[in-house]
Amino acid sequence: MGAKAANRHMNGNCPIRDVLDRIGDQWSTLVLEALADETLRFNELKRAIGDVSQHMLARTLRRLEQDGLVSRTFYPVIPPRVDYALTPLGRSLLEPIRALTGWARANHASIIAARDQYRERVSVET
Template sequence: MQHTAHSCRAREVLDRVGDKWSLLVISLLGERSMRFTELKREIDGISQRMLTVTLRALERDGIVTRTVYPVMPPRVDYALTPMGETLIAAASTLVAWAEAHRGKIDAARAEYDARAEETAAIKAK
């Protein structure tokens, strides 16, 4: 495949939506709009900083909207844009696949790591 400016631009977009946290955010927001604390509670292992960075990047790319309500205390909701909604099926499918195969992936990793340790021990002799 020839690398063109077009394919490099596509890679940038894929890097965004395929990063460690974006698919989970997109999948959750595909269900309904959510507050920051709701997203943080639903995404196991994400730090407050990483959720902020992810939401800002998705907002910058036009995938997520941020709505601030003038109440006390301030309320901020995040939702998918119409363009972001076009990612729901793909994101949800990938997240579901990862959840369904987590056990098999863990087993494959353990088997691979054991082989790698065995190979390293042989080379060390």
């Protein structure tokens, strides 16, 4: 790694870490997948994802909107209506996300088995 690259990593300006920290959290990928095929309202998103709290979903949506991955459209009707949809940038992220989630589904059993083997080995060693 060159001096400039090392300096960039040390200063917290690493584009890889910056982006992966934002989209790699517990909820962002699930939100992006839920919005892949349709525009959804907040409660529809909450139902599609399942066990996310309202606070965490609102926070995740704000961050995805801030990063330009999700658009928020407010309709001044009674009651107020807000729709969430993927932006073109968010849509461009679907292919790599689907590759990663597909890999996770295909390899989950192997990962669980490896964790179990690790726990057994560590418990014997200590």
